[in-house]
Amino acid sequence: MARNTDPGLRNRMMYCVFVRNYSEEGTFRKVQEDLDRIRDLGTDIVWLMPIHPLGELNRKGSLGSPYAIRDYRAVNPEFGTMDDFRSLVDAIHAHGMQCMIDVVYNHTAPDSWLREHHPEWFYHKPDGSFGNHVGDWSDIIDLDYTKRDLWEYQIETLCMWAGIVDGFRCDVAPLVPLDFWKEARRRVEQVHPGCLWLSESVEPSFIRAIRAMGLPAASDGEIYQAFDMAYDYDIYGKYASALTGEGTLEAFVEALDAQEGIYPDNYVKLRTLENHDRPRAAALIPDARSRRNWTAFAFFAKGIPLVYNGQECSCTQRPSLFDRDPVRWGEGEDMSALIRRLCEIRRDALFTCSSFSARTQGETVIAEHRAGEKRMIGCFCTKGRGGVVSVDLPDGEYRNLIDDSTVRVDQGHLALVGEPVIVKSETA
DSSP: OOTTOOGGGGGOOEEEEOHHHHSSSOSHHHHHHTHHHHHHTTOSEEEEOOOSOBOOTTOOTTTOOTTSBSOTTSOOTTTOOHHHHHHHHHHHHHTTOEEEEEEOOSEEOTTOHHHHHOGGGBOBOTTSOBOOSSTTOTTOEEBOTTOHHHHHHHHHHHHHHHTTOSEEEETTGGGSOHHHHHHHHHHHHHHSTTOEEEEOOOOHHHHHHHHHTTOOOOOHHHHTTTOSEEESHHHHHHHHHHHHTSSOHHHHHHHHHHHHHHSOTTOOEEEOSOOTTSOOHHHHOOSHHHHHHHHHHHHHSSSEEEEETTGGGTOOOOOOSSSOOOOOTTSSOOOHHHHHHHHHHTTSGGGTSOEEEEEEETTEEEEEEEETTEEEEEEEETTSOOEEEEOSSOSEEEEOTTTOOEEEEETTEEEEOSSOEEEEEOOO
16 A cells, blocks of 8 residues: 555545536636535545547547547646646635546557657557557557656656646556556655545456456556555446346445455545446436435445536436537536535544445445444435334434434334434444
8 A cells, every 4th residue: 555645535525527528618717617616515636537638630529538638748728728727726725625637648649749759658569550458449549668768758747747736546547557656656745745646446357358468457456555546446347236236235235345354454445426437326326315325325435435527416417528518517406415414424533544344234235434432334225215224233312414313223223214324323
């Protein structure tokens, strides 16, 4: 594990902004205008999806993928100027939040500045042409990290941005050498002490496929050597299967529970119901009560929760990565109040350094954070239906921290009405 990872990240919330489709205008300035609302959700860290100019060669869609980057050291003129970007970051800081930007270092656009000036830093196919290792990524070409000069350029670039922002979300980080990330972290720390590092760690099936090609791909256990936070893609498949019925809720919760025993003590997982690459939570979980329970469960799980822009208003439309497709604000149920309350709950110091466990009872998840005699127990009705569950709590009345209602434990049983419940106990 990165030795200086702050477990206090578990008390925080991250909000992801896709600048192009955050507003009709798709600019830095329009994001800046909405920072009061973003902060008031309970946001601590604003993650901006790639802000850089995009390639035009082999472009997907009308505007191109934000992950097919032309120049790592500039900003996309469609979003505004460098001054506009600095103004946005300054405003994020003024609102008491940190700013994280996307780092896409496995590949570039085919017509990138690096391809033009340093073609020797790229992977070449047997016929000498540029290429990539993942076939459906037709709009990018892979970098070759056996070239040490490439390391220096990339780290210098990170140090440049670290003078402005507070952290990096690193795209498909397991495909870039782990030693590169370790060196990058060490160097960036000299420029920006406490800089945050989030790895888009990948699914086990993807790791196996890459390794079968004879290429390195770091597991989550390895990636934590350089990163503070990692995606929860190691169990995402079980989450999706539980929702579709192809798998079970029990299998997902068992996988979640197992993370506590296989990762370093100060591991931080990014807890997501959706992101820019995955279906919207409101599409996967159309029932509003069920979605409230899943949202509360994601915020209660050990790690740092992510809200993807539009999730808070239950958008079912996932903005296209390749075209103008603005978020349809106000499309569905507004969950802002619930998210705000969940953020307040997870500020409790118990979430910082606790032992976490989770189990299922029918359609309900019962999860617990424990530190000494202090305990936080959450009950989440994943189908939005009430029932009676057994809980390891002394009999008596408790306050549901989510809505201030009173719930009662009687002979070790708690009656649920279908809404999420979180209670705190300070007795063994």
